[in-house]
Amino acid sequence: MSDLELAAALGAWVMFVTLVLTRLTYKPLSRLGHMRAVYFNRKIIHMLAGGVVAVLVPAFSSWVVPTLSALAIAVFLYVPHRAGRLFWWFQDPGNMYEVSFAVMWGLVVALSWGVLGDWRLGVVPALFMAVGDSATGIVRNLLFKRRTKHWVGNVAMAAVSVPIGWYYLGLPGALAGLLASAVERFEFPPVDDNVLVPLSSFLFLAVTGIFYPL
Template identity: 45%
Template sequence: MDLSVYRIDTDLFVSDFLRALPLAVWVLFAVHGIAKWSYYWASRRWGHGVGLYFSRKVIHMAAGGIVALLVPFVFQEPWVPFILGLALAAYVYLPHRTGRLMEWFQDPDNISEVYYCLSWALAVLVAWPFSVWLAVFPLFLMSFGDGVTGIIRGIRQRRRVKSWDGTLGFMAVSIPVGAILFGAVGALTAIVAALVEKQGVIDDNIGVPLISLLILLAAHHLGAIAL
C-alpha cells in the first residue's frame, strides 16, 4: 500500500480538475436530461412511483457508473474524483434541505442518492493506494448491477420491492464482469453483492460498495487476485 499517493501534487490536481470538467458536464446532463426524459417515459406507462425509481437507476448507470469506469483512465490522483463525489453529494442533498426537490428522481422520504455519491467518493479514495480497479468493480456493482435490478423490478413489479427477478438480473450483469476482472473472486463478489442488495437491511448504496470493496481488499491482501 503506497500512502504517498495521498500527497497532493498541485500540477496533477489541476490537470485532473481540467480533465474532470467534461465528466462533470456529462453528469449534469445525465441528471437533468437523460434521467428526466426517462422519468417521463416510464411514468406515462407505469405511474409516478415507477418513473421515479426508473430515473434513479438511470442516473446510477449513466452518471455514476460510466464515470466510475473512466476513473482509471482519466485521473492521475484520488483527490479530484473524491472531491467531485462529495460535491455531487452536496448537490443532491441540498434540495432535501430546502424542499425544492428534483421531482423526476428525488423522493422526499429517501436520500439514498446522497449515500450513493458518498460511497462513490470514499471507495475511490480508499482503494487508490492499492489499485483504483478495486473501487471500479464495487462501483460497477452499485451502478450497473443495482441499476438493472431496479429497472427489472420497476417494470415487472410496478413498485419498489426486493424481488428475486431483480437479484437474478444483478447477477447476470455482474458475475461475468467480475470473472473477467478478478476471476473466481470477482464472480463471488458479484454474488455476495447481489445478496447484500436483496436483503434490504443496509441501504444498498452503502452495503453493496462497502462489502464488495472489503472482499476485494481482503483477497488482494491474501494474494488471491493480481492487479
C-alpha cells in the first residue's frame, strides 16, 4: 500500500470518527450536559483518530504524507470556527484546541522523522497528547463534571503515558511520560496542553538522545 493509499484509508477513518461516530455518541453523552458531551467526544476523537493514526505512522515510508494530512485536518477543523458553523458535537466556540492538536501532531512527526530521523521521537509525544491527555480529561470530567485541572488527572495521565514511553523508548520514554503528565497541568491561553505536552516531551527526548542512545 502506498503512502497516499494509506493516508486515504486513515483519513476515511478519521472522518468517520469525527463526523459519524461522535455525532452518535453525543446523544447519550448529552444527558450529562452539552459541554461535558463535547469534552468527552473530543477525547474519543483524540484516542481513536489521533492515537490510532499515531501508532500507524511507522507504516508510512516517510514523514511527508502523515504531516501534510495532519495539517489538512487542522485546516478542516479551523474553517468551521471562521465560518461560524461549528461541528457542535465536539467543537467549543470558546477555543480551537482541536486545531492545535492536529498542528502539533503533524509538527512533532515532521521534526522527529524529517529532521532527527527517528519517528519514535514524534510518535511518543503524539501518543502522550492523544491517549495520555485523554485519560486525564476523562477522569477529571467524571470526578468534577467539568473541564478543570486537578492532580488526580495528572496521575491518571502518568499511568497511561509512562508505559507508552517505556514501550517505545525505555527509561527516557518513561521519563518523558512523567514530564508530559506534569506539564499537562499548565496552560497559557491560547497556548494549551495540546501544545505544551507534545512540545515539552519532544524536546526532552531530542536532547536526551544527544547524550543517551534511544
